Amino acid sequence: MVILDTPETMMRSLPAFSTLRAFLNWTDARGELLRIPDPVSVVHQMTAVHDAVLRKSGPVLQFDAPRLANGTRSPIPVVTNLFGTRERVAAGLGLTLEEIPALGEFLAALRTPAPVEGMRDALSRWPMLRAALSTRPRITKRGPVQEVVTEGDAVDMTALPVQTPWPGDAGPLITWPVVITRPHGSAADAVARYNWGVYRAQVLGRDRLIMRWLAHRGGAAHARTWARENEPMPVAIALGADPATLLAAALPLPETVSEMTFSGVLRGARTHLVPARTVPLLVPAEAEMVIEGWIHPRDTAPEGPFGDHTGYYNAVEPFPVMRVSAVTHRRDPIYLSTYTGRPPDEPSIIGEVFNELALPVIRQQIPEVRDLWLPPAGCSYRIAVVSIDKRYPGQARRVMMALWGMLAQFSYTKMVIVVDDDIDPRNWDDIAWALATRMDPARDVMVLDRTPMDYLDFASPLEGLAGKLGLDATTKLGTETTRDWGQVMALAPQDQDFAAALLARHLPGLGH
Numbered sequence: 005m006v007i008l009d010t011p012e013t014m015m016r017s018l019p020a021f022s023t024l025r026a027f028l029n030w031t032d033a034r035g036e037l038l039r040i041p042d043p044v045s046v047v048h049q050m051t052a053v054h055d056a057v058l059r060k061s062g063p064v065l066q067f068d069a070p071r072l073a074n075g076t077r078s079p080i081p082v083v084t085n086l087f088g089t090r091e092r093v094a095a096g097l098g099l100t101l102e103e104i105p106a107l108g109e110f111l112a113a114l115r116t117p118a119p120v121e122g123m124r125d126a127l128s129r130w131p132m133l134r135a136a137l138s139t140r141p142r143i144t145k146r147g148p149v150q151e152v153v154t155e156g157d158a159v160d161m162t163a164l165p166v167q168t169p170w171p172g173d174a175g176p177l178i179t180w181p182v183v184i185t186r187p188h189g190s191a192a193d194a195v196a197r198y199n200w201g202v203y204r205a206q207v208l209g210r211d212r213l214i215m216r217w218l219a220h221r222g223g224a225a226h227a228r229t230w231a232r233e234n235e236p237m238p239v240a241i242a243l244g245a246d247p248a249t250l251l252a253a254a255l256p257l258p259e260t261v262s263e264m265t266f267s268g269v270l271r272g273a274r275t276h277l278v279p280a281r282t283v284p285l286l287v288p289a290e291a292e293m294v295i296e297g298w299i300h301p302r303d304t305a306p307e308g309p310f311g312d313h314t315g316y317y318n319a320v321e322p323f324p325v326m327r328v329s330a331v332t333h334r335r336d337p338i339y340l341s342t343y344t345g346r347p348p349d350e351p352s353i354i355g356e357v358f359n360e361l362a363l364p365v366i367r368q369q370i371p372e373v374r375d376l377w378l379p380p381a382g383c384s385y386r387i388a389v390v391s392i393d394k395r396y397p398g399q400a401r402r403v404m405m406a407l408w409g410m411l412a413q414f415s416y417t418k419m420v421i422v423v424d425d426d427i428d429p430r431n432w433d434d435i436a437w438a439l440a441t442r443m444d445p446a447r448d449v450m451v452l453d454r455t456p457m458d459y460l461d462f463a464s465p466l467e468g469l470a471g472k473l474g475l476d477a478t479t480k481l482g483t484e485t486t487r488d489w490g491q492v493m494a495l496a497p498q499d500q501d502f503a504a505a506l507l508a509r510h511l512p513g514l515g516h
């Protein structure tokens with residue numbers, strides 16, 4: 005377990021980024037910010053530039069002359085590809101990539117606090133508690149996000165440089181919103197009850213958006229509490245929040261942990277909030293922009309189609325409409341955007357780092373798991389490769405069933421491949437070799453029928469119900485086989501060292 009000290013010294017090895025601007029300055033100083041003075045249209049062109057740069061693990065992009073759909077130039081620059089590399093995702097969490105596993109251990113500890121074992125153990129946990137307490141949000145009257153306030157009829161969402169990412173998209177789509185909600189019956193300052201989630205929002209007109217929170221998300225759960233009372237629900241959307249806020253909102257945190265408090269832990273500094281102008285909610289004071297408004301019960305509109313992380317367009321589905329009551333922003337705001345599409349896209353890169361964070365939690369539940377990879381190309385969750393420390397017959401099947409049955413995040417994983425711990429589950433060549441040499445297609449395949457699946461999977465025969473495939477590519481032992489199992493070939497280390505030394509003299513170009 006990672007023992008936290010004070011928020012300043014805990015875990016973070018990078019400076020605190022309390023604003024998006026601070027993070028952009030940091031990336032700029034590292035040569036990872038490209039400013040583009042050329043006019044680039046928010047309709048499709050921005051996606052094309054972003055996609056090409058993301059595929060090369062390129063820099064953050066700042067489009068200084070975005071062109072709107074009507075051909076006019078927007079004075080608001082657009083930033084994309086913020087988290088286009090795993091290193092930048094880690095940096096957004098205040099860490100280097102090597103420090104990610106330690107944060108994963110901390111998250112695992114948050115989920116299942118182990119029983120206190122003696123006074124020494126209890127004392128060692130105090131610093132963690134102190135850190136959590138000192139990251140309570142700071143509430144003030146004023147903040148930069150309200151330097152300019154537009155209300156009522158003056159609101160015009162269509163003037164913002166909102167991308168229409170793909171040719172088949174229904175219209176402009178806000179892609180990096182941090183949606184702020186609280187349940188009915190909570191007080192506006194009861195920040196521990198707030199939810200922050202990233203849910204895309206289609207711009208319908210000057211003052212109307214569609215809020216696409218899937219039914220199992222925190223925002224949708226809050227909406228049900230307001231609808232039950234037949235009361236309009238206040239909603240705020242922070243745009244261009246600081247990296248800790250963005251990533252805390254995108255992380256599937258345990259129900260008991262508020263994203264707001266957790267963002268403070270990640271940031272290494274308290275979250276700074278101000279009261280919104282027209283809705284009873286607290287909003288991030290240092291964000292670039294905030295959109296405020298109301299969702300009325302039963303007010304829905306058909307959302308989409310929009311290109312999604314599967315690489316296909318979603319079906320049109322009804323989602324709640326948000327009536328915008330105010331837009332507030334800094335004097336010189338920046339608009340943060342991204343696109344979702346066939347991996348790799350920015351969310352799939354964020355997902356890779358998040359999956360690494362989840363490994364200690366998975367190991368808590370299934371201790372024989374050594375490593376686990378969700379290939380981004382498999383839509384980040386539909387295929388899993390897991391390596392295990394195999395000890396007994398049938399163990400690979402037990403691991404498959406544990407992943408599907410015990411851990412909600414694997415409900416929609418159609419295929420699980422289990423390999424031994426001498427196989428690198430992140431290396432397709434290793435996986436192919438294990439499948440080719442350790443698996444029998446008749447004996448080692450487990451097929452399940454009619455298990456849960458997300459509605460986005462049009463390949464499943466029934467909406468919401470699909471099959472599951474488990475491939476056991478582990479070494480067969482005990483009663484799993486009656487045959488003599490093959491012995492893995494390997495050269496002795498001293499012979500390999502000899503070869504390396506000899507080739508370093510005769511073939512230095514080989515790179516020994």
Ligand SMILES: Cc1cc2nc3c(=O)[nH]c(=O)nc-3n(C[C@H](O)[C@H](O)[C@H](O)COP(=O)(O)O)c2cc1C
Pocket residue numbers: 179180199200201202203204216217218220221222223253254255256257342344351354
């Ligand atoms: C760029 C981006 C776009 C996303 N779009 C959506 C979306 O449209 N709808 C949705 O339900 N989740 C979306 N997500 C995923 C959720 O934000 C994520 O699962 C988050 O943990 C949900 O928080 P919650 O558990 O508090 O609801 C998106 C994530 C990212 C990073």
